[in-house]
Amino acid sequence: MLKLLRNLKPYRRAVAATLALVFLQSLSDLYLPTLMADIVDLGVAAGNTAYIWKVGGFMLLIAAIGVACSVGASYWSAKAAGGFARDLRSRVFAHVETFSLGEFDRVGTASLITRTTNDIQQIYQVLTIMMRVLVMAPLMCIGGIVLAMSKDATLSLVLIAIVPVLALLILLVFRKGGPLFKSMQTKLDRLNLVLRERLTGIRVIRSFNRDEHEAERFVQANRDLTDTAIRVNRLMAAMMPVMLLTLNLAGLAILWFGGIRIDGGHMQVGDLIAFIQYAWQIMFSLVFASMMLVMLPRASASAARINEVLAIRPAIPDDGKKRSTAVPDIEFRNVTFRYPGAEAPALENVTFRANAGEVTAIIGGTGSGKSTLIHLIPRFYEAETGQVLVGGTDVRELSQESLRSRIGLVPQKAVLFTGTIADNIRCGKEDATDEEIRRAAQIAQAAEFIAELPEGYDSAVSQGGANLSGGQKQRLSIARALVRRPGIYLFDDSFSALDYRTDARLRQALRAETAGATVLIVAQRVSTVMDADRIIVLDEGRVVGNGTHQELMQTCGVYREIVASQLTEEEIA
Incomplete structure (x- = not known):
């Protein structure tokens, strides 16, 4: 939490204004009971009406100043906290933008959305309150004790006895509430994930009659979050009556012993009234502090989750200094890539070259690594070993902006x-x-x-x-890729939803448009790749064929199997 609060530095004037106004408001609140005691003891008891009007008017002025300070403090605290939340959201979003696909896979899109919205909102709410309570609670508590003791030191023993009890209650709630609030944020992640999958996959869910199954998943995630929220609310619900009971018992004790003190001639009625008001100020300052401390565990859990995102260092840093050259050739040199946690590599010792002005097609069975290979070129993922070169330069030496500005990618989806x-x-x-x-x-x-x-x-x-x-x-x-007119076109199975006639017309139009550019086409259809200048055949992450259609029909068994599964003997001939 403290680490994130460093982002308040641009708003230090607003924070200072808030703290100063809360300080003045607290002083006005502390001064009012003393004025009330003077009215009772020196005005009402003595029958001095002029004195009552004089001090009463002064009380109204002090109260007005307190109200003005309260309004100003609310304004500046909202301004500082709102700006802080806005900047933090922008910072988290900008940082997430630097992630490779590996970081997105690890953290999860639903969790990143929750952390950028709900978690930052929790911190905003606590910060708004904290800037006011941070000054008001200790000042009202300490100031109230000092002024109460000035009225009657003996009666102050009641306060000295009750304050530790309230502090113990607050500590117990803080210790029990922290783990529950952290659990709530995790379960909120889960609920968002299930909801997101339900809404984005609604066509598949309905087509396979999985509505009841998905509804049960949502109900389960919702029930988990609800159960945790109920436990938290039970804790809060139990805390407030106990604290109010303690406050009322303290009030009764003050009235009882205060009456004895007045009867013995040790204090006046006005002093007792002021003492009661100071006691309530002291105890309510502790209640306000407890409210902040109740919210603090959830904000602390949210802050930890945000810091976790900000602490992630992208596996693919944008530390390249060179700019992409005019020559868009692509070359893979003994490239091996493995997804995190995978036992076998997705690509192994892949070597080939795609020249400018040529169409290079990549074909293979499902899971052979075709899309993975395409994703290594714009550095969505980093090769484990080997090199991926664009224009003769390793992509790790190029700035990502320069590299990707040369690429027109049409994704599989x-x-x-x-x-x-x-x-x-x-x-x-x-x-x-x-x-x-x-x-x-x-x-x-x-x-x-x-x-x-x-x-x-x-x-x-x-x-x-x-x-x-x-x-x-x-x-x-x-x-969208064509309007960019890049030097490199990457088509990742981008013709699968097209009919054969449209596919053929599109590839014919692309030939003229992409002349001079390097074109890589990942495809499942043999008809899409037959006319390519070079065809790369992948099988379980390895290159098992490299050549034209006619050459591969003579030399590559895997390619012949693919062709035989899609074309008739007459079409092959």
Whole structure:
């Protein structure tokens, strides 16, 4: 928690203003009971009406000052805490943006969302209260004890007896509440994960009649979170009555012994009234402190989770200094890659070269490492051993911005964003003109279906492109890469949702558009890769074939098996 509070430095003036105003508010609150005692003892008892009006007016002024200070403290504390939360969210988001896919896999997307939103909100709420209670509680407690003792030191023994009891109650709640609040945040992660999977996978869930199973998963995660929340609330519910009972017993004790002190002539009625008010101020300052301490365990758990994210050092640091050269050749030299925790490598001793101006296709069975190979080029993952070179330079020596600016990637799963069709294509090039967008859509074979939409390129795309078919989403993803006109095109099984006719037309249009660029195509269909200048055949992470279609038919058994499984004998011939 303290580590994160260093981010308050830009708001030190707002924090200082809050603390100063709370200090003045506390002084005004402490002064009012003394004025009340004077009114009773010197005004009411003596029948001095003028004195009552005079001191009463002064009390109103002090009270008004206290109210003004309270409003100002609320404003500045909200300003400082709100700015702190905003900056922390931006810092966490920017840090997460530097993560490789490995860090996302390890922490989990649902957990990162929870930490960036809910966890930071918990810290914001505690910080808003803490800036006020931090000054008010100790000042009201200590100041109240001193002023109460000044009224009657003997009666103050009641306070000295009751304060440790309240402090012990607060300590017990703090120790029991901490683990529960930490557990709540973890279970909130789980609930968000289940909910996210349910909503994003709704088509699959319904198609396989898994609604009841997924509903049970949600109910279980929700029940776990609810049970923990109930335990926390029971603890809070038990604490407040016990504390109020203690406060009321203390009040009764003060009235009892105070009456005895007045009867013995040791104190006046006004002093007893002031003493009672100081006692309530002391005890309520402890209640306010307990409220903050109750919230503090949850905020501490949230702070630990945020610090955990900020402490993660990306496995793939952006420490490259060189810029990508004009030559977009790609070369793999004895590359081996293993996913964290995997027993066998996903790629092993992969070596091949993809030259500029050529189309290099990668084919292989499911799980052979095709997509993994593609992800090593833009450094989504880091090779365990060996080198991946772009333009003759190891990708680890290139800045990620420079490297990725040369690449147009079409992922295996088409990802679209809310906005218009033009906006989604323009993601590839922010300053793309309308003409460039239309040309990219034309080459990607998307112009025809876009023209049929009521608003054309201004037609809305819903979240994830849910209002478009799989083939339409793939073609828009391809157009997004084409509008960039990069030196390297990476198509990761990007034609799977297209019919054979559209696939053929698209590959023909791409030939002319990508002349001079390096093109890598990952595909399942033999018809998609047959015309490639070079075909790389992968089997269980190893290169088992490298050549043209005709060469591989003569030399590579794995490739012949793939061809035989997809084409008839007449088509092969």
